[in-house]
Amino acid sequence: MATREQKSIVICGAGIAGLATAYWLAVVHGRRDILIVDPVAPMSLTSAASGENYRNWWPQPELAAFADRSIALMRDLAGDGNTHFRMSRGGYAYVTRRQDTDAMIGEIERVYGHGKAGDVRVHDHGKPIPDADNGADILLHREAIRARFPHLNPDVRAVTLVRRAGDIDSQQMGQFMLNAAKARGVGLAPLEIEGIAENGRRLEITASSAGEAKLIEADIFINAAGPFAKRVGRMLGVDLPIDCVFQQKIAFEDVHGVVPRNAPFTIDQDAGPLDWPDEVRELLREDPETAPLAQEQPGGVHVRPEGGEASRWVKLGWATNKTAEPPVRHPTGADTFPEIVMRGAARLVPGLAAYCEDMPRNLSHYGGYYTRTPENWPLIGPVGPPGAFMIAGLSGYGTMMACAAAELCAAWVTGSDLPALAHRFSLERYTDERVMAEFADTGTDGEL
Ligand SMILES: Cc1cc2nc3c(=O)[nH]c(=O)nc-3n(C[C@H](O)[C@H](O)[C@H](O)COP(=O)(O)OP(=O)(O)OC[C@H]3O[C@@H](n4cnc5c(N)ncnc54)[C@H](O)[C@@H]3O)c2cc1C
Incomplete structure (x- = not known):
């Protein structure tokens, strides 16, 4: 009853x-x-x-x-x-190797020029840029980018710094x-x-x-x-x-101190191949299920330090899955994801390559659903x-x-x-x- x-x-x-x-x-x-x-x-x-x-x-x-x-x-x-709770203002950094920066700026202005996210400011000089609480600053000066983000791949051409952003x-x-x-x-x-x-x-x-x-x-x-x-x-x-699409993340202890603790949430916008050892790439190509991993991967892999100055943890994510599935209470990701996301992130932050052959001991791999319309x-x-x-x-x-x-x-x-x-x-x-x-x-x- x-x-x-x-x-x-x-x-x-x-x-x-x-x-x-x-x-x-x-x-x-x-x-x-x-x-x-x-x-x-x-x-x-x-x-x-x-x-x-x-x-x-x-x-x-x-x-x-x-x-x-x-x-x-x-x-x-x-x-x-x-x-009451921690909320950083560390910003987002959208990073690209694109050389057609005028076209890139045009696209940003077309898509984000609606004004609701603030102004877009372009900086092609090496002078310090003022802090801002809104909008985005597009950094084009390569030495200024290197000085501000020394951990990023030197092939980076432009960084769009989004100001009203961070983590909570x-x-x-x-x-x-x-x-x-x-x-x-x-x-x-x-x-x-x-x-x-x-x-x-x-x-x-x-x-x-x-x-x-x-x-x-x-x-x-x-x-x-x-x-x-x-x-x-x-x-x-x-x-x-609405449909559910499973997405995964890893968090790991960055014992080599590769990602600066004050780095913003950083997103690689460019598609590109993963840097597999030659013999592994050959093996991947032989199996139709794994062959796509030997080809170009989409952009979107992201990196950020986790837990503030006192911590050594870093979070990596890459929402590449597009396939909807019925949700379950305890979804689990593929065992291969940690290495794939680490190799993807190493394209952007070359120092992470040190972990690709020897994955961090303290690593957690987890995920959940994007429940989307x-x-x-x-x-x-x-x-x-x-x-x-x-x-x-x-x-x-x-x-x-x-x-x-x-x-x-x-x-x-x-x-x-x-x-x-x-x-x-x-x-x-x-x-x-x-x-x-x-x-x-x-x-x-x-x-x-
Ligand atoms: C990998 C990943 C990364 C993400 N990163 C970000 C990010 O950086 N920033 C951001 O803003 N968002 C992010 N999100 C999205 C964000 O986490 C979700 O949108 C948000 O947590 C959804 O919250 P919710 O309360 O709707 O769902 P949930 O947290 O899933 O809560 C739903 C609750 O409903 C309960 N429930 C379900 N059915 C029943 C029932 N029949 N009876 C009683 N209870 C029930 C469940 O037990 C559950 O506890 C991310 C999501 C994922 C998966």
């Missing part, structure tokens, strides 16, 4: 999306009687795999504005001197929001939601924990189930247009029956956008004023041909 309970608001999922939504509803809007349910520990699924980077540098003005808002909210939450300790941020929400009475229960039915004016939620069934009646239900948002959406009678925009707003909402499809930007996403979700739930882009980030966009046509024009969705 299932035990019964009544709640005003039930949030399904204690990842960064669910915790931020609980924070906004309880702390900002003063809503009471909220329960977060999740069978696993808070922040332990996709949110634990995040690279924890943030930027307002997005090709689409809507995402740039949304990220910009989220960064402002995060900075407020972090507190003066990062008293997202576990601390999630914990901070959870603690503040709990202090306002928000509950957290280790339950898995299995079904949702309409029951007159309320939603009847079936959940279980260790074989024990529970029925919760709620006025409001919020789907913040991350990679399982599609499954939970079906419980609400809606087939959400086809156009890589989030889904936030009403879904299915009255009283049901979602905060989903946060792709590879859920850490940096969580605050703005939660603010928007809470505005939908409480009937507050909605920002202009609210309808574009809800299911309504699929009924607006004009909005959908814009995606075809952009050419890039900004994924890293």
Whole structure:
């Protein structure tokens, strides 16, 4: 016999999306009687795999504005001197070997010239460039690049330094929001939601924990189930247009001190081959499954120091997978990924080649899903029956956008004023041909 309970608001999922939504509803809007349910520990699924980077540098003005808002909210939450959680302003560095720098600048201005991410400034001299809190500085002077980034490959021709960017300790941020929400009475229960039915004016939620069934009646239900948002959406009678694409990272102890501790999050934009020993390349070519590894690889590999000055850890990532798959609770990556990403990163930071033949002893390899819509925009707003909402499809930007996403979700739930882009980030966009046509024009969705 299932035990019964009544709640005003039930949030399904204690990842960064669910915790931020609980924070906004309880702390900002003063809503009471909220329960977060999740069978696993808070922040332990996709949110634990995040690279924890943030930027307002997005090709689409809507995402740039949304990220910009989220960064402002995060900075407020972090507190003066990062008293609540650590948030760096280290920037992003997009690096290329391209020689047609005029064409490159033209492309940057065309794609990012919408103004929502700030101005683009070009520097072709060796003088120091002033610090900035927004926009991007394109560095073209090779000696100045060498002096500032001595660890990068000397063949680098241009570095685009994005200023409103850096990294955050997202576990601390999630914990901070959870603690503040709990202090306002928000509950957290280790339950898995299995079904949702309409029951007159309320939603009847079936959940279980260790074989024990529970029925919760709620006025409001919020789907913040991350990679399982599609499954939970079906419980609400809606087939959400989201897919899961597995992406991997490694973190390792940089015992040779190759990556300077003050280096920004650095992305190699150029495609190129991996530097395999000749005999390995021959072996790779012989097997049709591994042959692609002997060919040119896409750009996008990224490197950043992890944990501040006192640490020796470095994170590497490369979101090369494009194949959607049904999500599982414990996804595992290919054993070959650590060496592949290390070889990819060694093209950009040659000192990392020292680890390619002798992989670091202290290394962790992990991953999670980018839960994406086809156009890589989030889904936030009403879904299915009255009283049901979602905060989903946060792709590879859920850490940096969580605050703005939660603010928007809470505005939908409480009937507050909605920002202009609210309808574009809800299911309504699929009924607006004009909005959908814009995606075809952009050419890039900004994924890293
Ligand atoms: C490799 C990688 C690198 C990334 N790097 C960055 C980055 O640098 N910057 C950035 O901003 N973002 C990054 N992201 C994206 C970011 O991590 C995600 O967008 C974000 O963590 C998603 O949070 P979430 O709360 O939606 O999902 P999750 O963290 O997955 O949380 C969903 C929760 O819902 C629970 N749940 C699911 N089904 C049910 C159910 N039926 N009942 C109860 N609970 C349920 C799950 O147990 C889970 O705890 C990265 C992602 C990956 C995979």
